[in-house]
Structures are given as C-alpha cells and as structure tokens.
Amino acid sequence: MNLKKYLKVYAKFLHTSLASELEYKTNILIDLITAILSLIGSIFLLSIFFQNNGSIGGWEFKEALIIQGIYTILNGITNTWFNPNLTEIVKHIREGTLDFVLLKPIDSQFFISLKKINPSGFLEIMLGFFLLFFCIRINQINLNLNFLTLSLITISCSICILYSLWFFISTSTIWFVKTWNAIEVLRSFLYIGRFPLNSFSFSLRIFFSVIIPIAFITTIPSEVFLGLSQFWKILLEINIATIFLITSRKFWLFALKFYSSASS
Amino acid sequence: MVQNIIDVSNLSKSFDISIKEPGLNGTIKHFFKRQRKSLKVIKDISFEIKEGEIVGFLGANGAGKTTILKMLCGLIYPSEGSILVSGYLPFRRNENFLKNITLIMGQKQQLIWDLPPIESFYLNASIYDLDMFEAKRRIKKLSEMLEIDEELFIPVRKLSLGQRMKSELLAALIHEPNILFLDEPTLGLDINAQRNLRKFLQKYNKETNATICLTSHYMKDITSLCKRVICVHEGSISYDGKLDLLLKKLSPVKEILIVCRTEKDAIKIENCGFTVKNKIKNEITIIIENNSITSTLKTILNKFDIEDLFINEPPIDEIIGKILIKKDYDI
Numbered sequence: 001m002n003l004k005k006y007l008k009v010y011a012k013f014l015h016t017s018l019a020s021e022l023e024y025k026t027n028i029l030i031d032l033i034t035a036i037l038s039l040i041g042s043i044f045l046l047s048i049f050f051q052n053n054g055s056i057g058g059w060e061f062k063e064a065l066i067i068q069g070i071y072t073i074l075n076g077i078t079n080t081w082f083n084p085n086l087t088e089i090v091k092h093i094r095e096g097t098l099d100f101v102l103l104k105p106i107d108s109q110f111f112i113s114l115k116k117i118n119p120s121g122f123l124e125i126m127l128g129f130f131l132l133f134f135c136i137r138i139n140q141i142n143l144n145l146n147f148l149t150l151s152l153i154t155i156s157c158s159i160c161i162l163y164s165l166w167f168f169i170s171t172s173t174i175w176f177v178k179t180w181n182a183i184e185v186l187r188s189f190l191y192i193g194r195f196p197l198n199s200f201s202f203s204l205r206i207f208f209s210v211i212i213p214i215a216f217i218t219t220i221p222s223e224v225f226l227g228l229s230q231f232w233k234i235l236l237e238i239n240i241a242t243i244f245l246i247t248s249r250k251f252w253l254f255a256l257k258f259y260s261s262a263s264s
Numbered sequence: 265m266v267q268n269i270i271d272v273s274n275l276s277k278s279f280d281i282s283i284k285e286p287g288l289n290g291t292i293k294h295f296f297k298r299q300r301k302s303l304k305v306i307k308d309i310s311f312e313i314k315e316g317e318i319v320g321f322l323g324a325n326g327a328g329k330t331t332i333l334k335m336l337c338g339l340i341y342p343s344e345g346s347i348l349v350s351g352y353l354p355f356r357r358n359e360n361f362l363k364n365i366t367l368i369m370g371q372k373q374q375l376i377w378d379l380p381p382i383e384s385f386y387l388n389a390s391i392y393d394l395d396m397f398e399a400k401r402r403i404k405k406l407s408e409m410l411e412i413d414e415e416l417f418i419p420v421r422k423l424s425l426g427q428r429m430k431s432e433l434l435a436a437l438i439h440e441p442n443i444l445f446l447d448e449p450t451l452g453l454d455i456n457a458q459r460n461l462r463k464f465l466q467k468y469n470k471e472t473n474a475t476i477c478l479t480s481h482y483m484k485d486i487t488s489l490c491k492r493v494i495c496v497h498e499g500s501i502s503y504d505g506k507l508d509l510l511l512k513k514l515s516p517v518k519e520i521l522i523v524c525r526t527e528k529d530a531i532k533i534e535n536c537g538f539t540v541k542n543k544i545k546n547e548i549t550i551i552i553e554n555n556s557i558t559s560t561l562k563t564i565l566n567k568f569d570i571e572d573l574f575i576n577e578p579p580i581d582e583i584i585g586k587i588l589i590k591k592d593y594d595i
Contacts, residue, residue, distance in 0.1 A: 002393070005390070005393050008390045009387075009390045009391055011390075012386060012387045012390045013387075015383075016376055016379060016383050016384075016387055019378075019379055019383065020376060020377075020378040020379055023378045023379075023419070024378075095372070096372060097372055097373075097374070099334070099339050099367060099369070099372070100367075100372070100374040102338075102339055102357065103337060103338070103339070103357075103362055103365070103366070103367055104362065104388075104391050105359040105360075105362040105363050105391065105392060105393075106391050257341055259339070259340075260279060260340060
C-alpha cells in the first residue's frame with residue numbers, strides 16, 4: 001500500500017467534505033448547538049441517577065463522568081466519520097454508485113469509510129476531551145506515561161470495535177439491501193455505553209460484553225483512568241478489537257463477491 | 265496486426281432472484297418464505313474486441329447489455345466462462361487494470377453534488393496518483409475538447425444535465441484510460457448535447473486510440489460512433505459484426521421520391537414496371553433494391569424529364585427495432 005498516496009487522498013477527502021459541509025452554514029450551527037445540549041442533557045440524566053445513591057455498581061458520580069467523557073468522544077467520532085460514511089454505504093449499494101468506488105485504484109474499504117466527515121462532530125470530540133480533563137482533575141488522576149499509553153490503546157480499541165460493528169451492519173446491505181433499522185438499533189445500544197458495566201444485571205453484562213461488546217467500549221478505558229484496570233481485560237479488549245477489525249475486512253471482501261450492482 | 269484487447273469466451277451469468285405472488289397473501293408468504301429462482305441472464309457468449317475499436321451493444325431493456333459491460337469492467341463476477349481485458353481478469357480489480365479502464369453511466373454520477381466539478385477532478389487525480397501539474401494539464405486538455413470552461417467552477421447541483429455529463433466524462437477520463445465502458449451516456453440529453461458528446465468520443469478515440477464499448481437506446485449514438493455492433497437478445501448474442509452489413513440485410517431496399525414536371529410523366533414511370541409505393545399528382549415514390557439503384561436511376565434520368573429526386577433510407581429506428589426482437593441473424 002502506497003502510504004503517501006493514501007495520505008494525499010485523505011487530505012483531499014478532508015478538503016472536499018469540509019467544503020461540502022461549509023456550503024450549509026445553518027446546518028453546522030444547528031449540529032453544534034445539538035452537540036452541546038446533548039452533552040448537558042446526558043450529564044443531567046446521569047446526575048439524576050446518582051441523586052439518591054452515592055454509587056451505582058461501585059461507581060461514584062465523578063467516576064461515572066469519565067465514562068460520559070469517553071462516550072462523548074466516541075459519539076463525536078461516530079458523528080464525524082462513521083455516521084456520514086457508513087450510512088452512505090447503504091445508499092451506494094441501493095443506488096449502484098458503489099460501482100464508481102470499486103473501479104477506483106484505491107482500497108474500497110478505505111474509500112467508503114473515510115470519504116466524508118461531518119465537522120460538527122469535532123466539537124463533541126473536543127467537549128469529550130474537556131470533560132475527561134475535568135474528570136482527571138476532580139478524580140486526582142496522576143498523568144504519567146503508563147496511564148497515557150494505556151488510555152490511548154484502550155480508546156483506540158474502542159474506536160475499532162465500534163467501527164467494525166457498524167461496518168458489519170452496513171456491509172450486510174449487499175444481501176439485505178435495507179439495514180437502516182439495524183444501524184438504529186446499534187445506535188440505541190451505544191447509549192448503554194454511557195453507564196458502567198457493573199451497573200447492569202449479570203445476564204445483561206454478559207450480553208453487552210460477549211454478544212455485542214458495547215460495554216467494553218467505554219468501561220475498560222474508564223477503568224484505566226481510575227487505575228482499576230486489570231491487565232487481562234485490556235488484553236481482551238485488544239484481542240476483541242483485532243478480531244473485529246480483521247473479520248470486518250474479510251467480511252467486506254467476501255460480501256463484494258455477491259455485489260450485483262443496481263440495475264440501470 | 266491489431267491485437268485483441270478484450271477476449272470473452274463462453275461467458276454466463278446467473279442471478280438468484282426471489283419471486284413474489286401478487287396480493288396480500290403473496291406478500292405474507294413472501295415475507296416468511298421467499299421462493300428463489302436462479303435466472304441465467306447471460307448465456308454462453310463469446311466475442312473479441314480489438315484495440316481502438318468502438319463497439320455498440322444493442323438490445324432491448326433487460327437483454328443483458330449492462331450486465332456484460334459490468335462483467336467486462338470487473339464489477340460483477342461471472343458465473344461461468346472467461347474474460348480477459350487488457351490481459352487482466354477484470355473481477356480481480358488489479359490496480360493497473362483499474363488505471364486502464366473507466367465506466368461512465370448516464371444515469372449515475374460520481375461528481376460531488378455540492379462542489380464545483382474541479383474539486384472532484386482533483387480528488388480523482390489524487391486517487392490515480394497524478395501530480396498537480398499533470399492533473400491541471402489533463403483537465404485543461406479535456407475541458408478544451410469538451411468545450412467546458414466556467415462550468416468547472418460552478419457547484420454541480422447548479423449545472424444543466426448536459427454540462428454535468430461533460431463534467432462526468434472529464435472526471436472519468438482524467439487518468440487517460442485506454443478502455444471506455446459507456447452505459448447509455450447520452451440518456452436524457454438534448455439533441456445538441458448528444459451531438460457534442462458523440463463528437464467528443466469520436467475525437468477521443470481518434471487521438472488516443474482508446475477502445476470504446478457502448479450501450480445506448482439512441483440509435484444516432486450507435487450509427488455515428490460504431491462500425492461494429494453486438495446485438496444481445498435474452499442474454500445471447502444474436503449478431504456480431506459490421507453495422508452497415510446488418511442494416512443492408514435488414515433493409516435491402518430504398519425509397520425514391522421522383523418529382524416529375526407533369527403528371528403524364530409520373531403515369532409513364534408508373535407503367536414502367538417499378539414497384540410503386542404511392543403516386544400523388546406529379547410525385548411518385550418507387551421502391552428499389554439497393555443493388556440496382558445506380559442502373560435504375562440512370563434509366564429514369566435518361567428517359568424522363570425530372571424536376572427533382574429524393575432517395576430515402578428507411579427510418580433507422582424501425583430497422584434497429586427489428587434487431588431487438590429477433591433472435592438470430594445469419595449474415
């Protein structure tokens with residue numbers, strides 16, 4: 001793979017999608033306001049849960065805010081990259097414009113996963129980081145190299161798991177044509193990620209860890225922040241992320257063999 | 265000797281389709297248990313195309329033209345048989361193969377809707393690994409050939425269909441491919457835009473010796489661009505050869521309208537033993553076989569005092585219409 005070419009293409013993707021989005025200034029403004037209100041609403045909801053209980057599943061409010069911070073960053077990434085691109089796959093397949101992507105001398109998964117960005121998602125990412133820095137202060141977390149490395153690894157793994165799950169669903173459009181509902185279900189499951197894994201019953205914990213590993217996505221990075229992480233859990237998350245990424249790639253290549261293109 | 269650039273042998277393609285009975289019962293049945301059927305849309309076809317050729321694929325809707333085109337450019341896996349395009353197996357979509365081909369579809373677009381076409385050209389240039397200087401040179405050359413200038417800087421959504429199609433062509437040709445697959449490129453364009461597009465394709469073919477495979481329902485596209493046609497009927501090839509031969513075979517006669525000075529002359533011609541289509545006062549229309557046109561015209565001009573004379577070809581659409589519904593042509 002020619003890395004220089006891919007970086008050049010990605011720079012063009014950034015430029016064209018930013019230029020496209022900036023054509024509609026009001027839309028961006030509304031998105032930005034929505035992101036701020038959504039974060040305020042989520043923190044308010046979380047505070048209601050903790051109003052009568054000092055802790056839920058062993059997590060105090062100021063600790064649960066870390067999960068909210070990580071969730072906000074991931075949600076920002078979802079809104080910046082996954083939502084505009086991966087929902088577009090469904091459109092590409094239904095309308096047959098995937099033809100143009102497949103005939104370009106560039107990796108098709110790279111193209112359809114990164115072609116667009118929604119700049120208003122950046123604000124959510126920034127808000128998420130602000131919240132995390134605030135949590136680092138109120139939880140008196142020691143910022144050392146070990147902590148930063150583990151945080152970076154676990155958050156990256158979370159992004160990979162989230163991307164792969166979404167990509168699986170979008171790819172299945174090649175057979176099922178309409179999968180918007182499944183994507184909506186996944187988005188609803190993502191809300192679960194705002195709460196600590198321990199706050200769920202045993203059976204739900206198993207479901208959200210094994211069947212759909214949503215809980216891993218936020219809980220394990222949060223545990224790293226609080227110094228509660230166990231090595232095996234981090235290793236498990238790395239493994240899950242790697243397996244999900246490789247499988248999503250293989251699934252895409254396999255699915256393309258069944259792509260019949262839309263009729264003209 | 266000109267080499268084959270496309271080699272297709274015993275190619276077949278089947279699709280699995282689900283069948284639904286009409287009515288509510290049918291819908292419920294279809295929801296719970298789908299009846300599936302394998303449909304062979306391309307049936308054991310073989311042909312070769314030489315470098316620099318312009319070949320038109322003719323056929324009714326659903327005959328399989330687009331499926332053939334999509335298999336040739338590697339979008340669809342063939343079920344049986346083999347295809348070699350420029351020495352590559354298309355469905356492997358090798359990078360060098362993809363740099364050699366392009367697909368233009370009249371009803372689908374790749375340009376970024378909210379931005380001027382120039383942005384899409386630069387994006388494509390980076391995908392094809394062209395440096396900025398080379399990209400600008402190619403854009404300048406192609407925009408001159410396509411006669412577009414200011415349109416390059418206007419958002420795509422504000423361009424007319426004709427301007428958009430020209431921009432689509434430029435976006436698809438920026439990497440200077442030597443095989444062009446065109447699926448109804450003039451669809452929806454007005455007569456002038458169609459003519460300009462045809463002129464451009466002729467020029468492009470002449471200048472670059474690119475091979476062009478074209479499907480179109482506008483007969484003018486086929487007759488002005490393609491010397492060779494491949495007729496597809498229900499997934500099989502019913503004719504593969506020169507277009508003029510096919511037209512001669514399907515329409516072996518011409519109509520000649522003779523305007524005489526007097527009605528008397530018209531009656532004399534009527535009594536000469538020609539096949540007369542109609543006669544109105546001093547005008548008479550006769551039907552003559554293609555191979556005896558010269559001798560017949562000589563006789564008429566020598567014998568009678570003629571005021572004017574018109575030779576009419578039968579309407580091409582009517583002839584091509586016959587091709588679309590007939591299964592075999594032995595020429």
